[in-house]
Amino acid sequence: MATRMFPEMPTASSLLTAYASVSAFVMLVRTMFEQLVPLRLQNNAINLVKHYWKSSELIIDIEEKDGYNPNEMFNAAEVFLATKINQDSKRLRITKSLKEKHINIKLAESEEIVDSFEGVKVTWKYRSQQQKQLSANGFVPEKKYLELKFDNKKIGIIKDSYLPFIIEKAEEIKIQKKAAQLHNLRSQESGPFSYKQTVDLNHPSTFETLAMDQKLKKEIMDDLDRFVKRKDYYERVGKAWKRGYLLYGPPGTGKSSLIAAMANHLKFDVFDLQLMNVKDDSSLKDIILETSNRSILVIEDIDCSIMPDRKEPSSSSESRRDDPKFTLSGLLNFIDGLWSCCGDERIIVFTTNHKERLDPALLRPGRMDMHINMSYLTMDGFKTLAANYLNIHDDHRRFREIKQLIKSKKVTPAEVAEELMKSDNVEVALEGLVKFLKRKRARDDEDSE
Incomplete structure (x- = not known):
């Protein structure tokens, strides 16, 4: 018998009836919500509920595009997260362009990756949404973004340390995968082509295969490694982040092979400049501005090139009309003058069979920092x-x-x-x-x- 203190327990049939009524009501509300509320409002409402339901979590959306421009943070995160993919992943994407030598593995829709940084747990998820608004060409664009979720109290660590760390790591990964390229720099007057022609640098030379003195080989490698790590040092002392190497010695001693080994070691592009094709100082400036950061500018056999003195070109009637009119001072200005600051992490290499023929102005420190004697075989x-x-x-x-x-x-x-x-x-x-x-x-x- 039921009492006021212990009311009568509901029967099983009444519980099932109440459960069925509540379930039916919830399903009705859910159906109306999905059919009547636009998709964007649905997502906003769900995110709002999640936000207040679990207010300690913060979600950051990193979209693929920043307006019409690529979002570098999205690209860096994709590269970085590829290193976090493991055997627990359920669904992935594979991409590869025609020019790429590597297969790229990326997260697929709704796939999650859990990472940690300085004790902070973060969760990444790849998302994509079809946009309602048509583009100008009638195509329905797809919004792609990465969802980053973490404790909102750790926003400072994420913003100031974790995201910059991802950008830095992604850049390191890109450099490791990068294939060095060889660019042939041309003067605009030398033909109806652009300033540079480019091919992949498939030269197999490495420091391991170079036939040269082991001690000298180590000195060069150490110098290169020290150079690429000293960005802050160059900024602190007020110098352009560049380094010059003079390779001198008889033909056949491996000067070109050393340049290829340097490029393969650093994953730097190589820009080959033939001074005979340069018309004047203005053309030289235009050509060198085509070079990029993290590159090696090579001027081979500089002793055989036309090298005027540091005065202006002669105006005598004996000089031919098609002779180059650039000056040595113009070249020196690009090596260590004001124009040398147009770019970072650059290496300049001169090669010669006869060092004694070169103007001393080319050889001083700051222009050619390291003189490497490519000697006969040891x-x-x-x-x-x-x-x-x-x-x-x-x-x-x-x-x-x-x-x-x-x-x-x-x-x-x-x-x-x-x-x-x-x-x-x-x-x-x-x-x-x-x-x-x-x-x-x-x-x-x-x-x-």
């Missing part, structure tokens, strides 16, 4: 060639004789490499090299007599 360099071409990584009975022959007569890495390529058989190749070196010594002895 035993260190030969061992690198033997490893590259014949897969010899240990000592060989022929090495002692070859060492004496290399020390007694000057021979370039290119000459020795050509001999090693003549046979895949180690013994045959080394025997041919010994004969070549002996013939070269005998020929040089005859010439000296």
Whole structure:
């Protein structure tokens, strides 16, 4: 019997009836909400309810476009989140453009990734929505964005540290994936083409394969690595973020291979400038302005180029009409003058077979900071060639004789490499090299007599 203190419990049938009535009411409200309320208002209402239901969470939408312009924060986040994808992911997207060598893996619709930064838990989710308004060409645009969710008390850490960290990491990833390119800089007067022609730099040269002294090789690598890490240093001392290298030595000693190794090591583009094609200082300025940051500007065989003195070009009637009219002072101004500040993280490389022929103004520190003597082949360099071409990584009975022959007569890495390529058989190749070196010594002895 029911009492005032203990009222009679409802029956199971009455509970089911009440549940069914409430469920039907909720379904009716949900159906009316979905059919009568526009999609955008639905999303706003849902987000509003979520906001007040769980007020400690903050959601940031990072849209793909900022008006008509790409949103770099969205692109950086996509690159960064690709490194966070793991075996728990349920749905992903794969993209690859024609020019890309790598496959890109990205989040698919509604896929979530949980990350943490300085103890703050964050959740990322990829979203997309069809827009109601048609574009000018009748296409229904799709709004794509990344949803970033975290504790709203941590907004300072996210804004000031986490998002800049993502941009920095994304840039590092892009540099690692980047394929270096070779640009041929042209003067506008040299033909009906643009200032530069571009191809991928597929040169296989690396510091591991360079046939040069190991100590010198390490010095160059250390100098390059130190240069790219010193942006703040260059700003603090008030210098343009650039560095100059002079590669000098006889032909065939690997100057071009070293440039390719530098580009592959740093993932820098290479801009090749032929001074013979430059009409005047104004053309030189236009050409060099076509170069980009994180690049190597190369002027090969500068001793063979037309290099006027630092005065204005001669106006004598003897000079031909089609002779270049640029001045050495114009070139120097682009190396360390005001125009040298137009860009960051740039390397300038001059090569020459005859260092003694160059104007001293080109060689001082601040213009050519490191002078690298590309000498004749040493035993260190030969061992690198033997490893590259014949897969010899240990000592060989022929090495002692070859060492004496290399020390007694000057021979370039290119000459020795050509001999090693003549046979895949180690013994045959080394025997041919010994004969070549002996013939070269005998020929040089005859010439000296």
